[in-house]
Every structure is written in C-alpha cells, then in structure tokens.
Amino acid sequence: MEAIVTKDLTKKFGTVTAVDGLDLMIPQGTVFGFLGPNGAGKTTTLKMLLGFTKPTRGEAWIMGEAVGSGDYRRNVGYLPDVPTFYSWMRAQEFLTFSGELVGMQGSSLRHRVEELLEIVGLADVKTAIGGFSRGMKQRLGLAQALINNPKVILLDEPTSALDPIGRKEMLELIRSFPEETTVVLSTHILADVERICDQVAILDRGKLLVHEPMVSLKDRYVDSIITFRVSEEPTQLLQELTAAEWVQDVTVDGHQFRLTAKDPVQAQHAIPSMISALGLGLEDFHMKEATLEDIFVRLVKNNGH
C-alpha cells in the first residue's frame, strides 16, 4: 500500500510556481529522502500534505485518505524545520498536551510520554521549554510527532540546525522508528539522505527531477568520478579530454582535474596514456563512485542552474 500519493500537485504564489505538477507514490515503510536546493518547493509540498496551504491544482492522499478530508492527520506526525513551543510549558506537559490533541488519555498517554521522553533524552529535564537549546527543542519536536505512533512522519529539515553530535543522534532516532512507519525527510543535507533513506526524490524549482530507490539511482548514475593531478601546464590535456567521447564532464583547477566518465574503464586506461603522450607527469590518480551529492549537482545543473 502507498502511504503517500500525490497527483499533479501544484502550488502557485502569484506568478511563481512553487510546486509544479508533482506526482509521487511513496510506499508504506519507506524512509523517503525529499531533496532539493533552498526554494525548491519541499516545505510547500509538506505544507500541502498537512493542509496548511491549499494546492492550486491536484490532489494528495495519506494512507488512502484524501488530504483535507476528515481526520486524516491522525495518521501523520510532523516536525517543522524550526519547532516552536509554548515556552512556559515543560517537555512532559507539551507531550501530554500533544497526546490529548490526538485523543489519548489516562495511563496509556502517561506511559507513552514517559517512553518518548526517555527515547529523546529529555526524561530528566524539568525546566520550562523556554530554556531549551536548539537540539533539545528538535528532539522534543520529534517526540511530539511520534506521540500516537503515526503511520506517516513528515520531517522538515530535521538536522539542518544541529551540531554534528545532535545530527547523529537525530538520524539514529529516525532510524529507530518502527519498520512500518513511512518517513518523509525533507532536507538539503545529502549525507543524511545517503545514510538513512531507501528512496529519494529530487525537486528543483518545483519540478520533480527524479524519484526512485536509492540503489537504482546510484546504479543509473554510476559514472565514476576521477580526480588526478598533472605536473605541468594542462591546457592541451584539457582540450583533448573535453573532446573525448568517454568523458561526461571535466573541470580543472590549477593542475588538478575532476572528470566524470561515461566509461570508467576506458577512462582508467586512456588518461595515463594521454598524459604520457603530452610529456606531462601524473600525480595522484583517484577513482570514486558517484555520491548522491554528485548526482544531485548534476541533475540540478542539467535543470538550468
């Protein structure tokens, strides 16, 4: 079953199209990386899924229920990019309040609140939320999103403002969600997506550039990245590499080359030969698999950036 489906989802603000005909099908149990540069339309999409903003065109469903109909939000947990709370409340009070909003009560709510406070490491914190650090607020935000074990969790840039330790903790928390939970992780931090996501969609200027499983995406954009350094003036070599059929893209910075190869094997043989033929010295030759960042940059660049 699909946890989230969008059909032709479009949002226009005046003449600006923030989201343009978005078609998505996110299977249940997926950790879905929603990628895009700033202003790509990720947050607007999440807001449409939450009913915070009405689509100009198109529809969306969460766990089979149309967005905007009935109480479809009982299946949804949401963590905004900068969660803000009632500063006078304590963490335990806010979680209790969140639970009551979704109809929980009594001992089951008390136990769930205690469990979540333990999970997010706030069990011993008794001060009011107003005195919390950014990381503590982010963890509390995650806890409130999980209060009723929702089937779908929408996380908007959950790690972007955290320090490396906070980021690691947050990703571990997300990874510890039950298997059947569908997580949509909107972010521009590609390393986070690579670490925890099964599927990825890349959005740019409101348009969906790619949506597929992480593994097949890497297979499809398997071009290897080759970096090497030559000892002398590289102009002639750059011209020859630019003309070569097996080269996808090549850039040079001083004597340092960065090349994306259509045929990595051929590149591995041809580059040393070309350098040798031009009488140059070869220093540092490295090959690496294309990372999500390479794929992202390439796709976004091809989209006119």
Added chain:
Amino acid sequence: MGIKALLKKEAKEIIRTYRIFVIPIIFLLFGLSSPIIAKMIPDLVQSLVEEYKMEIPPPTWLDAFRQFFKNMHQIGIIAVILTLMGSVAEEKDKGTAALVLAKPVSRSSFVIAKYTANLFFLALVFMVAYGGCLYNTMVLFPDVDVAASAQAAVLSLVYILFVASLTLFASTISRSSLAAGGIAVAGFILTVTLPVINKTLKTYSPGALTTLADNTLVGSIQLGDTLWTIGITVLVSLVLMALGLMVFNKQEL
C-alpha cells in the same frame, strides 16, 4: 477533537504567564480604589486651592461607580486589547499554531478555545473587581443602590467582552500581534464613534453600552430596556467570530 485539551492549555497559559497578573491587577486596582478616590476628591481639590473656599457637592456612591466604569472603559479596555491582541496572531507568527494544527484539531476548535478561556477569565476578574468596588462603596457611602450598580455592571461587562471579542477577531485574521492591535484599536474607535454620528446607533450599537450603563446607574432606565442593545452586541460579536474563523480557515500557515 481536542477542544478539551485546547481549553485546558488556554487556562494553564493564563495562569502561568503574565496574563494572570496584568488584567486582575488593573481591574482590581480600579475596583478597590475608585470608591476611595471618589470619597477623597473633594478634599483633594480643596487642598489644591487652599486660599479659596470651594463649594464642592459631597461625593455619593454614584461617583464611586462612575469612576470605576470610566476607568474600566478606558484603561481597562486598553489592557484587554494589549493582552489579547497576540492570542492567535502570535501563535501563527511564531509557529506554535502549526505544531498544534498538524494534529487532528480543527482551526475552529483552536480559536473557540481561545474565545472561551479568555472571555471567561475576563468575566470572572471583572466580577471580582465589581465586588471589590461594591464592598468599598458600601463601606464609604450610605444608601448604595446595589441593584442599579449591578445592572450597570452587567452592561459594562458586555461592553468589555465585546471589545475582547473584537480583539480576538483581529488576532484571528492577522499574521502579527501588532497588526491585530491596530485592527482592534481601529475597531474600538469605530465602536465609540458610531453612537455619536447616528441617532439609532446611539441606542442600539455596542458603543452605546457605556452610556446605557450610566443611565441604569442613575436609574433613568432599567436593564430590561437595554436587551436589544445587549442582543445586538452579542450578535455582532458572534458574527465577528464567524467571520474570523472563515478567514482563518482559508489562511495559509
């Protein structure tokens, strides 16, 4: 779903933030001090101009209540606008509304909880303040007409609750506290101006309640004579609330 939780949260917010002090202190101060000031004014005025003997009529219980209602309808109203203008707008602006409304809670419940909690709190504090005023007046003045003062208090309370509703409406449709405050003040000015420019509105608009309160105090009319004005004021408040909800339901968060 969630209205009970929202009401509980609103009540806690009133108790645990500055709001528990501001309105009660101001209202109670006016309630307790108005009779004392009314009693002391002739002596105070005489002491300012010692060389002339002034013919100042002795103060009565009417002066005490007039002082109280006048203060409530001016500074009390300003305090109400200042404390309520951020109720909804600030939550939208800061993002707490988004966190709440991501849960299966309707926007109407969110706003209605604010109306209920705040109007109830204001009514309660007003009644206590009126009680304080009545007690001190009875101590300081003879022959207090309790029934007349109670009738005037009802009209004054309706007026204050109307301004509170107007402020909550402004807060519901605005995106910032400041804008809400501006709209509420403009609405308040309109409320007090309309009875001056139109004969019908002089009797039947919400702004007429202050004059009607004074008339009931002196006994020229009874509370029963003001039911139309009270009804119209309640109706205008409800229409404003419904209008605010309509706008809020269409707003983007």
